[in-house]
Amino acid sequence: MQTPSRFSVPARGWLVPSLLAIFAVAGCASVPSVETKTPAASTVEANATRAGSIDVEHSQKFARWVAEFSTSARAAGIDEATLQIAFDNVRFVPRIIELDRAQPEFTRAVWDYLDNALSTQRIARGQDKLLQLRPVVEPIAARYGVPAEVLVAIWGMESNYGNFVGDIPTIDALATLGFEGRREAWARGQLLAALRILQNRDIDRAQMIGSWAGAMGQTQFLPSNFLAYAVDADGDGRRDIWNSLADVMASTANFLASSGWQVGQPWGLEVRLPPGFDYARADADVRQSTTQWTDEGVQSMDGAPLPALADSSILLPAGARGPAYLVGPNFRTILRYNNSTSYALAVGLLAQQLAGGPSTQAPWPRDLQLLSRSQLLALQTALNVHGFDSGTPDGTMGPATQRGLRRYQRSLGLPADGYPTLDLLQRLQ
Numbered sequence: 001m002q003t004p005s006r007f008s009v010p011a012r013g014w015l016v017p018s019l020l021a022i023f024a025v026a027g028c029a030s031v032p033s034v035e036t037k038t039p040a041a042s043t044v045e046a047n048a049t050r051a052g053s054i055d056v057e058h059s060q061k062f063a064r065w066v067a068e069f070s071t072s073a074r075a076a077g078i079d080e081a082t083l084q085i086a087f088d089n090v091r092f093v094p095r096i097i098e099l100d101r102a103q104p105e106f107t108r109a110v111w112d113y114l115d116n117a118l119s120t121q122r123i124a125r126g127q128d129k130l131l132q133l134r135p136v137v138e139p140i141a142a143r144y145g146v147p148a149e150v151l152v153a154i155w156g157m158e159s160n161y162g163n164f165v166g167d168i169p170t171i172d173a174l175a176t177l178g179f180e181g182r183r184e185a186w187a188r189g190q191l192l193a194a195l196r197i198l199q200n201r202d203i204d205r206a207q208m209i210g211s212w213a214g215a216m217g218q219t220q221f222l223p224s225n226f227l228a229y230a231v232d233a234d235g236d237g238r239r240d241i242w243n244s245l246a247d248v249m250a251s252t253a254n255f256l257a258s259s260g261w262q263v264g265q266p267w268g269l270e271v272r273l274p275p276g277f278d279y280a281r282a283d284a285d286v287r288q289s290t291t292q293w294t295d296e297g298v299q300s301m302d303g304a305p306l307p308a309l310a311d312s313s314i315l316l317p318a319g320a321r322g323p324a325y326l327v328g329p330n331f332r333t334i335l336r337y338n339n340s341t342s343y344a345l346a347v348g349l350l351a352q353q354l355a356g357g358p359s360t361q362a363p364w365p366r367d368l369q370l371l372s373r374s375q376l377l378a379l380q381t382a383l384n385v386h387g388f389d390s391g392t393p394d395g396t397m398g399p400a401t402q403r404g405l406r407r408y409q410r411s412l413g414l415p416a417d418g419y420p421t422l423d424l425l426q427r428l429q
Contacts, residue, residue, distance in 0.1 A: 062092045065179045069188065073195055082199040086171050093168070096176045096212045100183075110317045110342045111364035117157060117346035118353065126156045126354045137249050140233065144253035145263035151249050153351035154337065158220040165218050165242060166210040170194050174214045174223075190214050193223035202230070202239045209242070217241030218248045221255075229255040259336045260329060266307050267334065267348035268315070268327035270360055272299045279417040280406050282314040282324070293326060301361050317341055319419025323362035369422045376401075379420055382428035383408060 070083050130137070130152050141148040152161075159165050171194055178187035194214070198205060210216035214223065218241055221230065230239035233250035240247045274297025290306040298314070300306055309328035316324055325345070334344040353359055371379060373395040380393035380401055388408040391400030402418035408428070409416040 078195045091172045113342045140249045144257040146253045149351040149354040153347045159218045162218045170208045219252045260333045267330040271326045279415045282316040287311045320415040320417040321365040379425045
C-alpha cells in the first residue's frame, strides 16, 4: 500500500551525538509586519529560553532512552561497534510522531486510491520494466512460483519501480517511534532487528533508509521481515533490497511464497453477481469453491468459466453499487504483505494489466459521499442506540460495525452490503 507522504520527512530533529553531547534547537522570532506590535525583548528572550529548556529536556530523555535500549540490545547480542555506528548520531524526528498520530478526517475512496495506483503512466512504465527485466525477474518467478507481473506490481506500488525508496534513516525512525511510546514494544523489536541487519553487514547505516514507519528498500520490508525473508540472489554475500534488483525481487517472492502463495492460482477476478444475490454473503469469512459460486449464479465478466479456487470469497470494496470481485488465497497472501484491501486489490489489478489483462469494467459509485471519521463514529453510536450492536464506537470500520450495519439495512429492506453511507447515517439520526 503507498503515497509519497508515507516517506517524505525532513531529515532534521534532535541529535544525540555519542549519547553524551546534548544540544538545544534554538528558536528564532519572525520579523513582525508593520501592523504587528513588536513584543518586548524580555518576552522574546523568555519564550526562547522556555523553548530551549523544553528541547534540552526532551533531548536528554531521548538520550537516556537510547542508552537504556542499547543496554538491552547489548544483552541480546549486538556488539559495541554496531551500537556505535547506529547510535552515535541518532536523531529524534518530531515529524515522524506527527505522521504516526495522524488520523485522516476523511477515508480515501477505493476508486480514488485505484485511480492513482493504476494510472496510465504506472501501467505503461511497469510494462516497460517487465519487458526490460525479464532475464532477471523470470528465473526468480519460476523458482518461487510467484508470477513476474505480481512481483513487478508490488515493486511499482511500493517505490514506483525503485524511483523512491524513502529518505528517512531507519534507525532514526524506529528510535523515534520507540521513544514516543505509543507502539514502543513493536518499535523496539523492529529496532533490534535493524541492528542485526547492520551487524550482519547487509547494508551500512547511511544506506539503510525508508519510510517514516521503518519500512525499507524498494519493496518496503520491515526489519523483522528482512531478517526472515530477504534473499541474496546476486551472490555478493549481502541481502541488498536497496540497490540489487535481483535481491529485491527474490526477497519479495520469498515473502509471498512463505506466506501462502498458491502456485498457478490467480489472485481473483471481477465477476457479475446474479439478481437477488444476498450481499451479506460478500464477506471475507464466507469462503467456498468457485464451483459453488457458479451454482449460485456468479459469472465472470466475459462468460468464461470461473478459475478453480477451493477457498474463495466475494469482495465488494464499494458496496452493492460498485464492482464485485471473486478473490482467493493469493489475494489474502497479498494482504499479509500490506493489510489493506485497497492495496491488495491495486496489486492484483496492476499485475493483471501488466500482463495485458483488462481493467475493472463495472463503474464505481463516484457520487457516494464517504463518511468522515467523526461521522463513522456517529454512525456506530446510532447503530448501538437503535439496538444494532456495532461494538465500541471508535470511528473505524471493522467487522462488528459491518455486522451491525447489515442488520440495520435488512430491517429497512435494503441490500445488506454493510457499506457505510451518508444516507444510512441520516436515516439513523
